Amino acid sequence: MKSHLLAYSHFSEEEIAKVLYHFEEKQFKKRDLVIEAGHVDSYQYFITQGCVRGYIVDYNGKEHNIAFGFEEFWFGDMESFTNNTKAHYNYQALEDLTVLAISKSNWDKISNEIPAFIKYSRNLFRNAMIFQQNRIAKHLMQTAEQRYEQLINENPNILQRISLKNIASYLGVTPEFISILRKKAAQK
Amino acid sequence: MKSHLLAYSHFSEEEIAKVLYHFEEKQFKKRDLVIEAGHVDSYQYFITQGCVRGYIVDYNGKEHNIAFGFEEFWFGDMESFTNNTKAHYNYQALEDLTVLAISKSNWDKISNEIPAFIKYSRNLFRNAMIFQQNRIAKHLMQTAEQRYEQLINENPNILQRISLKNIASYLGVTPEFISILRKKAAQK
DNA sequence: CAATACTCTTGAAGTAGTTCAAGAAATCAC
DNA sequence: GTGATTTCTTGAACTACTTCAAGAGTATTG
Numbered sequence: 001m002k003s004h005l006l007a008y009s010h011f012s013e014e015e016i017a018k019v020l021y022h023f024e025e026k027q028f029k030k031r032d033l034v035i036e037a038g039h040v041d042s043y044q045y046f047i048t049q050g051c052v053r054g055y056i057v058d059y060n061g062k063e064h065n066i067a068f069g070f071e072e073f074w075f076g077d078m079e080s081f082t083n084n085t086k087a088h089y090n091y092q093a094l095e096d097l098t099v100l101a102i103s104k105s106n107w108d109k110i111s112n113e114i115p116a117f118i119k120y121s122r123n124l125f126r127n128a129m130i131f132q133q134n135r136i137a138k139h140l141m142q143t144a145e146q147r148y149e150q151l152i153n154e155n156p157n158i159l160q161r162i163s164l165k166n167i168a169s170y171l172g173v174t175p176e177f178i179s180i181l182r183k184k185a186a187q188k
Numbered sequence: 189m190k191s192h193l194l195a196y197s198h199f200s201e202e203e204i205a206k207v208l209y210h211f212e213e214k215q216f217k218k219r220d221l222v223i224e225a226g227h228v229d230s231y232q233y234f235i236t237q238g239c240v241r242g243y244i245v246d247y248n249g250k251e252h253n254i255a256f257g258f259e260e261f262w263f264g265d266m267e268s269f270t271n272n273t274k275a276h277y278n279y280q281a282l283e284d285l286t287v288l289a290i291s292k293s294n295w296d297k298i299s300n301e302i303p304a305f306i307k308y309s310r311n312l313f314r315n316a317m318i319f320q321q322n323r324i325a326k327h328l329m330q331t332a333e334q335r336y337e338q339l340i341n342e343n344p345n346i347l348q349r350i351s352l353k354n355i356a357s358y359l360g361v362t363p364e365f366i367s368i369l370r371k372k373a374a375q376k
Numbered sequence: 377c378a379a380t381a382c383t384c385t386t387g388a389a390g391t392a393g394t395t396c397a398a399g400a401a402a403t404c405a406c
Numbered sequence: 407g408t409g410a411t412t413t414c415t416t417g418a419a420c421t422a423c424t425t426c427a428a429g430a431g432t433a434t435t436g
Contacts, residue, residue, distance in 0.1 A: 132320035
């Protein structure tokens with residue numbers, strides 16, 4: 001299962017076993033918080049089943065989704081993980097969730113013992129960086145309507161798993177406005 | 189000069205020399221394009237003097253700044269560099285510019301020969317990823333006014349080096365609107 | 377199988393930010 | 407140092423998106 005993903009870099013069989021050995025499987029119920037803002041969280045999580053949303057709460061108590069995660073995605077509060085500081089972001093299970101969790105100490109241990117793992121994580125980070133940069137660019141270039149249409153074109157199944165409200169928050173608009181867009185699209 | 193930055197990871201003296209050996213210094217005039225969208229660019233650039241803007245051009249021909257770079261910053265079109273595809277972004281010198289450029293082949297060579305370099309680049313990517321994520325979060329949470337004030341509070345010297353127009357584009361608003369905000373702030 | 381609580385929609389009124397046009401101030405080029 | 411170009415400002419009209427309120431539909435809970 002996980003080895004499939006580890007085709008991201010070049011690992012030997014023993015290395016894969018060694019890596020996998022350092023993960024622990026954890027379960028969460030729908031609506032549970034995996035990571036809570038304000039607390040230090042020294043884990044990274046790899047999703048094997050279910051999905052999550054990452055969000056931040058502003059000074060008015062309003063939530064803003066910054067990311068979704070599905071099967072075979074990594075998530076975690078990277079700043080908290082790296083610097084042992086309090087997490088800025090919350091991560092909540094949107095469905096019953098199974099993850100493989102790895103602690104910072106195990107992460108560092110593997111990094112020191114298995115060079116391919118550093119390469120693997122570097123590739124992960126690089127791809128995440130590219131993704132985020134493209135997301136910012138889209139935000140600057142496109143209207144809410146274009147962002148919504150592109151999102152559902154590129155992820156046709158997302159509507160089955162993520163509520164309109166959460167999609168709206170991710171796109172940076174109100175759910176009401178998405179409703180208006182839908183109506184408009186239906187009339188065409 | 190560069191060794192200062194290489195304090196990011198642990199390098200021996202020889203390793204630093206070996207790394208530096210693979211860079212070439214390049215000069216650009218103010219307004220020159222270092223990277224041109226639509227062309228493959230297989231370099232990463234480390235700024236020793238000057239500053240740049242990264243931007244993308246939309247279907248209406250409008251430019252949107254996605255990043256600025258100053259001394260001791262890296263920049264490059266990571267997607268083009270990694271996958272040998274055409275760059276999506278342009279990078280333009282905003283002042284006369286001196287960079288240390290490293291080709292993809294030298295980058296890969298160093299990565300294979302010097303494990304500390306992979307660690308170094310992984311840390312760079314990780315920090316970039318955190319930065320971008322925080323930028324997205326700010327965009328979702330804050331008004332243009334808050335984003336502008338935070339930007340100049342955190343980078344008090346930026347106004348001396350970056351034009352209002354370019355700052356506005358980076359923040360995702362029109363220059364006219366920044367003018368309005370300034371007037372409003374001055375009246376307080 | 378009610379009761380409660382979310383989710384999505386609709387509409388009317390409001391606001392943050394845009395567009396266009398034009399002028400003043402600063403910078404650049406020769 | 408003068409003409410040309412670019413930068414910043416101002417104002418008036420406009421629009422993309424928000425807010426608030428209320429109702430219908432769908433899940434979730436005991």
